[in-house]
Amino acid sequence: MNRQLAGALTGRVTKWIVLVVWLIVAAGSATFAAKLADVQNNEASSWLPESAESTRAFEKLEPFQDPNAIPTLVVYERDGGLTEDDLAAIEEHAAEFAAMDGLAEAREGRAPSVVSPATAEQVGFPAVSQDGTVAQTSVTFDLGSEGWNQMPDIADELRSISELEGVEVYVAGAGGQAADSAEAFGGIDTTLLGATLGVVILILLFTYRSPILWILPIFSAIVALFVSQALIYFLARDAGLTVNGQSYAILTILVIGAGTDYALLLVARYREELRRHEDRHEAMAFALHRAAPALLASAATVALGMLCLLFAEMNSTAGLGPVAAIGVAVTFLVMITLLPALLVITGRWIFWPRRPGYGSPEPTQTGIWAKVGRWIAPRPRQVWVITSVVLAIACLGMLRLDTNGLSTEDSxxxxxxxxxxxxxxxxxxxxxxxxxxxxxxxxxxxxxxxxxxxxxxxxxxxxxxxxxxxxxxxxxxxxxxxxxxxxxxxxxxxxxxxxxxxxxxxxxxxxxxxxxDTRDAANRDNLVIIPIILLLVLLILVALLRSVLAPLILIGTVVLSFGGAMGISALLFEYVFGFAGSDPGFPLFAFVFLVALGIDYNIFLMTRVREETMHFGTRKGALVALTSTGGVITSAGLVLAATFLVLGTIPVVFLAQLGVAVALGVILDTMIVRSVLVTAINMDLGGKIWWPSKLDREDHHLTVEEVRAPIETVH
Structure with a gap:
């Protein structure tokens, strides 16, 4: 973004126009955002790949079984055995089931809609166990294409009818699973959002050390979420976009997490410029001018990486691509327009009690990351070799990752x-x-x-x-x-x-x-989509850094980080959490988020290295970049890790594993890969990192005096 455009967005008049426009858009979006949960499609058949044998069989089954049929079981259990009175009561319950609304119509040659123990033998199966302790009644519903969403109420009605003193009653089968799945994702729109915002606010309070500054990033992120949800609602309602409970949850986490990350980077750059410029409008113009390219590259990487999921056979996986891409694109737009306007409108006082005064010293020059950089500088090759070996050892844990799927009980x-x-x-x-x-x-x-x-x-x-x-x-x-x-x-x-x-x-x-067929399609998607995403990210980095070697090295570090995170996660899943295995789609989802989001921090770092290289050379530029961005990138990583961990509040193993793996990977990226591994490689290779660019051909090695000298950034 050129400085003239950046200044125009946050001018003395335009800042108010930007604010009013976004307030109107947000107000109009809120109503439709609230309706997104109503157009979710959690029906299993909506996830099927069209080429799968089960899909083709399903299409030919229509003359024999209604495609919306939901077979449901009511299971009775009494320790010591069901009595004659119990069985008589169960028959009465079956008669009440037969009077319920929404029963499937009986078809010639098929079992009736309600099959009780008394009629079970007539249709070819036992309904009472040999020891007499368990009985089952089968009830088949046909509630239309949205029937799966109505199953929680149906299950409650079945339980109400089936109450029997001294007898345990369970609603099982496909209908029971649908009801429980709805319960697992119940309240996701409020519970997940509340938990995510709570975690992010705590981290921002700690990061900013300000009781009020956090309000602006959070408000902007909520606006981005409402607008994203409204757009996705219309696409789901009118364009056939598949949105399910998983993509809904991930959208909330992604928008809040990525939005806060972008806000942290922009606010940090704005704080720097406020120390250099007396006029806050001018300071924001410079901050946007210098931060926007990294933010754009980050958003483009994540959005395009998510769109690669459109190549998936699984409809549920393919549907996540546009959902996540829209969320990231809207978030980027909000964070480079609404947030800057809010920051300029409020002025320096919003940073209270640590207001960045004009001409005041930059505290990052003497912070912990400056010390880390000075520690790496004398021994960069030793540092990156040892770090790479440790991460490679962590990758061995992937040998314990079982992605053959989970039984219903283990899900x-x-x-x-x-x-x-x-x-x-x-x-x-x-x-x-x-x-x-x-x-x-x-x-x-x-x-x-x-x-x-x-x-x-x-x-x-x-x-x-x-x-x-x-x-x-x-x-x-x-x-x-x-x-x-x-x-x-x-x-x-x-x-x-x-x-x-x-x-x-x-x-x-x-x-x-x-x-x-879902497992097989997921395995196919892993093999096809992962290479596509790597190639796409590589091309984006080449265009951004105008280099070939640096992007190849960055891709290698992110893959190494992904392997390490997955290896450690696999060990945690098996030996700490006791999970029986993983969903077949887990590696792909984890890869997409870890690579797309993990490369963000390298983009934030390397764009700053490139900027500083033009003034100080690569090795000094790497030290300056680490010092300037270390705190904000670490904070961004903590925010994103914490938001993904919130997925663990949903009682679904897949989402819990995804949250743990992404959080662990993000921490590795921010604390080790970006701060230690990439910085050490930059200091070791020097100007060669930009090959074939001629950005830095002097290959200047840092002296002891330069390493120990106060670190200054570009003005």
Missing amino acids: YTQEFQSVTGQQVLVDAGLVDQSNTVMVVGNAGSEDAITEALTGLDDVEPPKPPVTAGDVTFVEAAIGSDPASPEAFVTVERVRDAVHAVDGADALVGGNSAFFL
Whole structure:
């Protein structure tokens, strides 16, 4: 941003215009931002890759099963065994279930909407355990395309009807899982935002040592969040953008975290310029002029990195790309317009009690990062080699990272009814009849498909086949948890068996088939998208730094940091938190955020190194840059790490792991990679770092006197 434009945005009149425009936009956005939660699509089928076999099977299942059907189980358990009175009461409950609104219509050849213990044998499955302690009633709902969002209320009604003294009642199956998932993400729009803002405010109070300055960055970040959410609401409502609970949570964290980071960098530069310029408008013009290129490069890196997710097969992953990119773009725009206007309007008093007076000394020149830089300067090669080796050792922890997926029970950080009910069924030797393999094939092949399914391990005897037109449908329950590795093996076994049936053209769908295809698509996305993001970030750095060697080195340091963070995280997940494994999509999500956000701090540092190199040379420039940016980048890293850790307040293992890994990676980037590793490499290579640019060809080595001398920055 040139200085004339920067000055125009924060002039004596235009600052008020900027403020009024943003207030109007924010007020208009607030109503629509509040509606974003209403257009979330957390239905499992909305996450499916279109090319997956389960997706293609789902499309052919429509004549046999409504695509919006939600099979739900009500599980009863009494220690010592259910009595005759219990079973009679359960039958009465089933009659009340049958009178509920939203039941699916019965289809020819299929089980009725409500299957109680008394009718279970008639449709081919046991509903009471052999020891008589557990019984289940199956209830199938059809509430339309938004039915999954209504399941919490349905589950409450089922529990209310099913109350039985001395009997534990659980709502399980697909409907129970949908209700519990909604509970896990319940209040995300207020709880997560409140927790995030609370953490950020505490860090800003500590960083600024001012009781009022934090208000301006926080207000600006909230404006950015409202405007982002409003834009995304319209895209979700009118353009088919997929927004789910995960992307909603990540958007909140990303906007608040990135916005505060940008604010920290801008405010720090503005504080510097206030010591050099008596007029605050002129000081802000210089601050924007010098900080905006780094902020733009940072925002572009994150936004374009997120848009790379559009190459994902998974709709949920692809949907996160535009959601995050919009959030970052809007945040950048707010932070270089609204925040500067607010800072200039309020004047120097907003920094009270540590007001930066005109001509006062810059405190960073004698701070901790100045001491770190002086410690590195005499031995840069030794420092970066040892640091790299330590990070490489940390990368070995990735060998313990298990990304084969999580069972339903292991997917949450707290116990839910659906999970407990599922385990009760397993312990009692009953099969969850809502978890089936659904095989569709050509009419006339039903007998061969049934025969292929019969006798397979973990597969119950197939239900009678149904034929409609030229398509036949065969269904069989499986005994494993829908999302478990055992269920995946069963699905693969079923697919091998039915694919071998001549002329059947069979496709296998169902819950477990969906989870298996999700895992495979996530593994494919990891292999495809990660290299694309690395190439994109490299090109951005080349354009920004006008060098080839420096971007290659920076990419290498960020990848090393990512590996170290993932390695340490894997050990924490297994030995501290006791997680059973990780979601298949976890490595990609962690990589996107760690690389896109981690490279930010290198951008903030290296743009300042380049600026100072033109006056002092590379080695002295690296020392000056570390001294000037060390405090603000460390504070920015702490803010971002803390905001991502807030994801742990949502009782979902995937989000908890993502929060821990990103927070750990950001701390490594700010405290070790950027401050020690990159600075040591800059001091070791000197002017060679800018190859093939001719920015610094003198290759001047720092003397002891230069290292110990007071550090001055460019005026």
